[in-house]
Amino acid sequence: MNKTAIQRILEAIEKGEMKAEDALRSLQDLPFTDIGHTKIDNHRSLRNGYPEVIYGEYKSLQQVVDIFQAMLNKQSNILATRISAEMAAGITAICPTARHNPIARTLFYEHEPLPETESTIVIVTAGTADLPVAEEAKVTALALGNKVSLISDVGVAGIHRLFACIDTIRQARVVIVIAGMEGALASVIAGLVEIPVIAVPTSVGYGASFGGLSALLAMLTSCANGVTVVNIDNGFGAAFAASQINHL
Numbered sequence: 001m002n003k004t005a006i007q008r009i010l011e012a013i014e015k016g017e018m019k020a021e022d023a024l025r026s027l028q029d030l031p032f033t034d035i036g037h038t039k040i041d042n043h044r045s046l047r048n049g050y051p052e053v054i055y056g057e058y059k060s061l062q063q064v065v066d067i068f069q070a071m072l073n074k075q076s077n078i079l080a081t082r083i084s085a086e087m088a089a090g091i092t093a094i095c096p097t098a099r100h101n102p103i104a105r106t107l108f109y110e111h112e113p114l115p116e117t118e119s120t121i122v123i124v125t126a127g128t129a130d131l132p133v134a135e136e137a138k139v140t141a142l143a144l145g146n147k148v149s150l151i152s153d154v155g156v157a158g159i160h161r162l163f164a165c166i167d168t169i170r171q172a173r174v175v176i177v178i179a180g181m182e183g184a185l186a187s188v189i190a191g192l193v194e195i196p197v198i199a200v201p202t203s204v205g206y207g208a209s210f211g212g213l214s215a216l217l218a219m220l221t222s223c224a225n226g227v228t229v230v231n232i233d234n235g236f237g238a239a240f241a242a243s244q245i246n247h248l
Contacts, residue, residue, distance in 0.1 A: 006046070033074075038067050042074060049247075050077075050144060053236070056105075057082035065090045068098075068109075078109040079143045081136060081236050104135030104235075114145030119173035121146050121242045124162075124189065126155030126179035129204045134178050136235030137200070137242075144243040156184045169193060174245045176238045180204025183215030190224035196245055199229045200238045 012018035033040045045051045051071065056064050064080065064087045071078050072095055080091070081104075088100040088107055098109040121141050125134045131152060141148045149168065154161040162185075169175055170193050177186040178200040186199035199222070201215035209215065212232035219229045230237040 033070055037063055038070075040067060040070055045076065050240075051079075054078070054080035055082055056080055056084065056087050061087055061090050065094065069094055072109070075111055077111050077114070077143065079140065080107040081105065081140070083107045101135055101139050103132055104139045105132065106136055106139040108139060108143050110143075114143075117146050117173075117246050119147065119246055120171070121148050121174055121176065121239070121246055122169050122172035123148065123150045123176045123178065123239075124154060124169065124185070125150075125152045126177075126181070126183075126185040127204065128153050130178045130180055130202050133200060133202050133233050133235040134176075137176055137178070137239040138235075140236045140239035141243055144240065146243050146246050154185075155179060155181075156188060159188070162188065166192060170195070174198065174242045176200060176235075176242055178202060178235065178238075179219075180212060180215050181206075181209060183218040186219050186227055186229075187222040187224040190222065190227045196242075197224075197227050198238045198242055199227050200235060201229070201232050203233055 009018065013020065032042055041052045054064060054067050068078060068080065068091050083105050085102065091107055092098050092100065095109055098107050100107045123134050123137050125131060134150060134152065138148050138150050151165050151168065154165065169189065172195055174196045175189060175193065176198045177189050179185040180202035181204065183201050186197060190197040199219040201212045201219055203212035205214065216229065216232055219227060
């Protein structure tokens, strides 16, 4: 339940359109709903502006479906990440309007559209192989009510490709830079723009990249000022932070 829903309940009580016991019934699952294997944080949207997000990886199909159904009953937007094709099929069986993005491995149900920001989050990838993480970031940012632009495959191996779109990047409120291999793109972009840069290392690369650890360490030790780094392959975390900046 979000702030808007509670505001409607309070206004209905104030106008005499709702009885106190009906309002209490609507609010009875605050602050959380216990469904046995999971305690769903219904209070989260009141604290940080967006409902709890379902992380599908390592959960069973039944657990994910149970969580989604319980959240669906609360009539709020629902975002699920790291969703397998099997999980997507199970969820869309109970909620056909939920949108599955197989590249991002996300699933989004929009109960009520959020107002879109005027300013933009730009997501930039070093390579095409980074697109799954970029798509996760894009879906997340859109779900949080942001205007989003995605620029892919402009890594340092062909730096001229970046310069062709640098003006678009500079017009953004915040930029998310996603790169594997040596992760150099974040430093390059941070040295060219005056907006916040959130760097996402990916697990793309050959053996010595250590599943994204090399890119992570390179981004953490960037000589460019102000680069913020999230965990390996964490497109969701980068987009959430970017959204908070974009909504300031």
